[in-house]
Amino acid sequence: xxxxxxxxxxxxxxxxxxxxxxxxxxxxxxxxxxxxxxxxxxxxxxxxxxxxxxxxxxxxxxxxxxxxxxxxxxxxxxxxxxxxxxxxxxxxxxxxxxxxxxxxxxxxxxxxxxxxxxxxxxxxxxxxxxxxxxxxxxxxxxxxxxxxxxxxxxxxxxxxxxxxxxxxxxxxxxxxxxxxxxxxxxxxxxxxxxxxxxxxxxxxxxxxxxxxxxxxxxxxxxxxxxxxxxxxxxxxxxxxxxxxxxxxxxxxxxxxxxxxxxxxxxxxxxxxxxxxxxxxxxxxxxxxxxxxxxxxxxxxxxxxxxxxxxxxxxxxxxxxxxxxxxxxxxxxxxxxxxxxxxxxxxxxxxxxxxxxxxxxxxxxxxxxxxxxxxxxxxxxxxxxxxxxxxxxxxxxxxxxxxxxxxxxxxxxxxxxxxxxxxxxxxxxxxxxxxxxxxxxxxxxxxxxxxxxxxxxxxxxxxxxxxxxxxxxxxxxxxxxxxxxxxxxxxxxxxxxxxxxxxxxxxxxxxxxxxxxxxxxxxxxxxxxxxxxxxxxxxxxxxxxxxxxxxxxxxxxxxxxxxxxxxxxxxxxxxxxxxxxxxxxxxxxxxxxxxxxxxxxxxxxxxxxxxxxxxxxxxxxxxxxxxxxxxxxxxxxxxxxxxxxxxxxxxxxxxxxxx
Amino acid sequence: xxxxxxxxxxxxxxxxxxxxxxxxxxxxxxxxxxxxxxxxxxxxxxxxxxxxxxxxxxxxxxxxxxxxxxxxxxxxxxxxxxxxxxxxxxxxxxxxxxxxxxxxxxxxxxxxxxxxxxxxxxxxxxxxxxxxxxxxxxxxxxxxxxxxxxxxx
Numbered sequence: 186x187x188x189x190x191x192x193x194x195x196x197x198x199x200x201x202x203x204x205x206x207x208x209x210x211x212x213x214x215x216x217x218x219x220x221x222x223x224x225x226x227x228x229x230x231x232x233x234x235x236x237x238x239x240x241x242x243x244x245x246x247x248x249x250x251x252x253x254x255x256x257x258x259x260x261x262x263x264x265x266x267x268x269x270x271x272x273x274x275x276x277x278x279x280x281x282x283x284x285x286x287x288x289x290x291x292x293x294x295x296x297x298x299x300x301x302x303x304x305x306x307x308x309x310x311x312x313x314x315x316x317x318x319x320x321x322x323x324x325x326x327x328x329x330x331x332x333x334x335x336x337x338x339x340x341x342x343x344x345x346x347x348x349x350x351x352x353x354x355x356x357x358x359x360x361x362x363x364x365x366x367x368x369x370x371x372x373x374x375x376x377x378x379x380x381x382x383x384x385x386x387x388x389x390x391x392x393x394x395x396x397x398x399x400x401x402x403x404x405x406x407x408x409x410x411x412x413x414x415x416x417x418x419x420x421x422x423x424x425x426x427x428x429x430x431x432x433x434x435x436x437x438x439x440x441x442x443x444x445x446x447x448x449x450x451x452x453x454x455x456x457x458x459x460x461x462x463x464x465x466x467x468x469x470x471x472x473x474x475x476x477x478x479x480x481x482x483x484x485x486x487x488x489x490x491x492x493x494x495x496x497x498x499x500x501x502x503x504x505x506x507x508x509x510x511x512x513x514x515x516x517x518x519x520x521x522x523x524x525x526x527x528x529x530x531x532x533x534x535x536x537x538x539x540x541x542x543x544x545x546x547x548x549x550x551x552x553x554x555x556x557x558x559x560x561x562x563x564x565x566x567x568x569x570x571x572x573x574x575x576x577x578x579x580x581x582x583x584x585x586x587x588x589x590x591x592x593x594x595x596x597x598x599x600x601x602x603x604x605x606x607x608x609x610x611x612x613x614x615x616x617x618x619x620x621x622x623x624x625x626x627x628x629x630x631x632x633x634x635x636x637x638x639x640x641x642x643x644x645x646x647x648x649x650x651x652x653x654x655x656x657x658x659x660x661x662x663x664x665x666x667x668x669x670x671x672x673x674x675x676x677x678x679x680x681x682x683x684x685x686x687x688x689x690x691x692x693x694x695x696x697x698x699x700x701x702x703x704x705x706x707x708x709x710x711x712x713x714x715x716x717x718x719x720x721x722x723x724x725x726x727x728x729x730x731x732x733x734x735x736x737x738x739x740x741x742x743x744x745x746x747x748x749x750x751x752x753x754x755x756x757x758x759x760x761x762x763x764x765x766x767x768x769x770x771x772x773x774x775x776x777x778x779x780x781x782x783x784x785x786x787x788x789x790x791x792x793x794x795x796x797x798x799x800x801x802x803x804x805x806x807x808x809x810x811x812x813x814x815x816x817x818x819x820x821x822x823x824x825x826x827x828x829x830x831x832x833x834x835x836x837x838x839x840x841x842x843x
Numbered sequence: 844x845x846x847x848x849x850x851x852x853x854x855x856x857x858x859x860x861x862x863x864x865x866x867x868x869x870x871x872x873x874x875x876x877x878x879x880x881x882x883x884x885x886x887x888x889x890x891x892x893x894x895x896x897x898x899x900x901x902x903x904x905x906x907x908x909x910x911x912x913x914x915x916x917x918x919x920x921x922x923x924x925x926x927x928x929x930x931x932x933x934x935x936x937x938x939x940x941x942x943x944x945x946x947x948x949x950x951x952x953x954x955x956x957x958x959x960x961x962x963x964x965x966x967x968x969x970x971x972x973x974x975x976x977x978x979x980x981x982x983x984x985x986x987x988x989x990x991x992x993x994x995x996x
Contacts, residue, residue: 420863420898427893529968537968541960549953556940556949564945569887571895571938578953706866784865793866 188253191241192332195282198234198289199322201227205292205315209308213380221304224311225296231318232286232293239273239286242331246273252338255279255331261344261761263732271355272345277479277495278331280358284475285325287366288318291395295370302391309377310370317369320502328495344761347733353413361406361433365471367399368436371443372468375461376510379517384457389450392464394820396447400440401816407433408809416769421780421797423696423805426575431554432474435547439467442543445536453525453598455533458518459540465510470547472503477554528600535593539586546582553578587641587690590683591648595655613651617644628699638694645687649680675822682815685808692804701798708791712743716798718779719743725783725792733757735768738783738792742772754783754794778802863898868905870912879912882921886911886928887938895938 205227212220245253246269249262259276260269274280292314299307325331348354374392378384410433415423424430443463449456480496527533553570560566591613592606607614621640628635656676657669701716712721723739735755742750752770759766772779777800784793864883870876883897888904896904896911907928914924928936940946982990 418898422898425893429892526971527968529965534964534968537964538961541957541964545953545957545960548956552949552952560940560945560949566945567933567935568940568946569893569935569938570940570949571887571893573885573939574949577939578950582953582957704864704866704869787866795863 187241187244188250188332188334191238191245192330194234194241195238195285195322195326195332198231198238199319199326201231201234202289202315202319202322205231206312206319208312209315210312210380213305213308213312216305218304221308224308224315225299227315228289228292228296228311231315232289235282235286235289235318235322239282242279242282243270243273246270246279249342251340251342252334253331254333254335257335257339257342259345260342261732262341263761264345264350265731267352267355268345268350271349274358274362275345275349275354278325278329280362281321281325281329282331283359284362284366285318285321287362288314288321288369291367291370292318295373295395306377306381306388309380310373313373313376314370317373317506320506324495324498324502328498341761344732344759347757347759347762347764347766348417350759351413351417353409353417357406357409357413359406360402360409364399364401364403364406364440365433365436365474367395367402368440368464368468368471370395371399371464372506372510375464376513378461379510379513382517382520384450384461384521386451386454389447389452389454389460392460393444393447393451396440396443396464396467397816397820400437400444401813401820403433403437403440404809404813404816407437408806408813411809412806415802416771416780418767418769420782420795421700421769421778421799421802423802426553426572428554429478431550431575432470432477435470435550435554436467436474438543438547438550439463439470442540442547443467445539445543449525449533449536453527453533455525455527456537456540457521458514461518461521462514463540463544465507465514469503469507469510470551472499472506473551475499476503525599527598530596530603531601532593532596532598535589535596538589539593542582542586542589546579546586549578549582550575583690584637584641587645587686590686591644591652594648594652594679594683609655610648610651613644613647616647617641632698634694635698638691638698642687642691642694645690646684649683649687653677653680673822675819678815678817678819678822680815681818682812685811685813685815687808688804688811689808692801692806692808695801696799696805699800703796705794706787706789706791707794711791715796717744718749718798720781720794720796722792722794725786728755730757732761733759736783738781738794740770740781740783740794742779750779752779752781754781756783773803775803776800863900863904864908865905868908868912870916875912875915878921879908879915882911882915882924883908885925885938887936889932889936893938 205224208227209221209224212218212223242253242255244250245256246260247266249256249260249269251257251260255276255278256272259279260272264272268275272279274283292311295307295310295314299310302310371392374388374395378388410430411423414425415421443460446456446460446463450460476496476499480493480499525533553575556570557568560568591610592603595609596606617640620643621636624639625633625636653669653672653676654665656672657665659665703713703715703720705713707713707720707722709722709724712719714720719742721741721743723741725736725738728735728737735757737753737755740752740754741748742752750772752772754770755768757766757768758764767782769780769782771781777798780797780799780802782795784795786792864880870879880897884895886896886907888894888896888899888901888907890901890903891899894904896907910928911924914927915921919927925937934941940949942950
């Protein structure tokens with residue numbers, strides 16, 4: 186019964202979304218306030234209905250209702266509760282329902298917090314958001330219905346893929362979707378502004394928090410995924426330039442660009458049409474991502490969603506939304522006349538360069554991702570584009586971005602002097618070069634990657650500090666420090682996020698440059714050296730888990746005859762899914778991880794064992810989290826909250842129609 | 844989202860678990876082994892999703908790793924080893940496509956886009972400034988009203 190209610194709620198939500206996409210739009214066009222007012226209750230009702238539907242599916246997973254085919258395919262009675270819940274989105278159908286839930290959540294949030302928006306803009310934003318909801322609900326209902334029943338339910342399920350039974354991955358998809366789909370509201374704002382034919386500073390102020398929120402979630406989602414890959418794969422890679430990863434990385438890059446260009450719209454009323462375009466393209470990349478992930482077209486050798494109708498449907502959604510929005514953009518963009526004038530050397534220009542670098546790097550990732558497809562279709566060449574290409578083509582953009590960032594960050598609006606900015610940044614520059622030089626001298630004459638990474642990271646972190654220091658004004662140090670603590674949170678957010686980028690860069694460079702690896706067959710009790718450490722394989726045991734059987738090794742790590750860690754790498758077999766997984770053991774440290782994975786028993790006795798010393802590994806994810814933290818600080822800035830207060834006031838006495 | 848690739852890789856493993864490079868495959872000479880690793884990172888495991896043979900757990904990847912080591916042990920240079928594999932498996936095996944023919948587009952696209960971006964930005968910023976000298980900024984009546992509203996709040 187509950188399942189049928191869930192199914193029915195989803196169908197009803199689809200009907201509501203159809204109403205929401207049509208009525209307010211007509212109302213806004215004709216100036217009928219009653220029709221426009223329809224949007225908010227519709228958006229909220231739509232969200233509640235989808236939440237009910239999602240709740241019903243969750244109930245089915247939690248109570249192991251094996252009359253549902255998705256539950257049978259992805260759950261098992263013995264599975265721990267947390268993975269029963271995460272199993273809801275650990276499959277195609279359920280994850281699409283989560284996607285729809287988030288689309289409607291953002292619509293409802295826009296309705297709740299949108300009190301200060303001009304009524305026509307609000308109606309149009311919600312109508313566009315409703316149309317996105319309608320498209321995806323149609324996709325779920327017609328091609329990927331999670332509420333499909335089985336005529337003869339089995340006694341037990343086939344278990345969730347063991348790789349997904351992991352805390353890192355349990356929360357990776359929801360964050361990623363919050364990010365992907367969060368960009369839909371920016372898209373709705375952009376399209377509504379195009380229909381409205383008006384973009385002003387207020388528009389920038391409304392759009393920026395949404396972009397920021399989406400970007401924060403994307404950052405966390407990507408970091409979780411990368412961290413998971415690091416400890417789960419068994420050899421400690423953290424980024425593979427896989428099409429599916431790229432699908433999440435492209436919206437992230439574009440959202441980062443949008444985040445910065447929206448500042449220019451808000452503060453200077455420039456770059457309007459560019460910002461609108463970015464908002465459209467950012468969501469476009471989210472849709473491309475959904476298409477790549479779920480159609481299986483790009484990695485066609487082993488497609489995931491084997492059902493071609495899904496791919497076609499998603500392509501249709503992509504085509505309609507992007508085609509429609511870009512056509513509208515072409516027709517209306519020229520009407521967005523920019524106001525603020527700025528010099529070639531100014532903060533605006535610096536942000537333009539930031540945008541070019543981010544957008545072009547996203548373009549490079551995009552073209553690399555789709556090139557195998559293009560080459561096969563247009564030139565009849567079957568080829569691959571993988572990590573070596575992306576590392577070569579993408580890295581220079583990030584290095585350039587890191588180099589100009591601190592300089593651009595201290596430049597004033599309108600007109601700046603390069604000499605002055607450089608002078609202000611001189612201490613950071615000296616520190617960065619000195620640290621890079623020190624590292625170069627200390628390392629045993631290998632690649633430039635490590636020193637360059639450290640210098641760049643130091644440049645970004647110290648540059649962010651110098652920026653705050655300058656903002657604190659002149660005077661004695663104590664007064665400056667006090668004033669520094671009182672700077673607006675957006676200043677702190679900016680500094681923290683930029684430092685986070687620097688820390689991530691140091692982590693990536695350090696890990697790639699100085700990683701040490703050892704692969705061998707070790708006998709029980711054998712002691713061997715890896716870098717500065719001595720490793721001993723103590724014992725290997727068979728242990729039974731709740732729904733798996735594990736081969737667990739006990740390994741001790743020693744440095745200077747002192748034991749620094751005991752590690753328990755495992756190999757697990759999940760009998761129901763019939764699938765093995767490697768559970769590497771890590772000893773996390775500030776400066777290095779010891780990373781051990783156990784392999785097979787060997788014919789001549791002993792076990793295959795892989796040991797890695799991964800310097801600065803945790804800096805990669807720490808940096809990403811710091812970036813997200815910076816975003817949150819910025820989101821909590823007084824300016825955003827004050828604007829929220831102003832909204833209420835204006836909401837009480839609505840402005841005359843414009 | 845990256846897990847999907849792994850599910851595939853693992854489901855392809857019929858012969859049970861194995862972790863990428865295994866000790867039994869490795870060459871005794873560390874210098875040759877290091878070269879083999881380097882070469883392996885450039886080559887695609889043909890049945891995997893964009894994964895190199897060095898990291899892959901698939902049995903085909905293992906065969907390719909052994910093949911690479913055979914060639915290197917036989918005295919081939921890195922390039923010769925890669926050429927040998929390309930002859931056998933086609934350019935699909937390369938993770939970094941060759942800079943030939945239509946692939947030039949792939950390599951030029953990024954830098955070209957960057958130049959166009961810079962060019963357009965320069966043109967835009969310059970052009971705007973010139974126009975603004977002749978027409979100084981003024982608030983429209985609409986904006987005046989808005990300003991009053993904001994200030995009078």
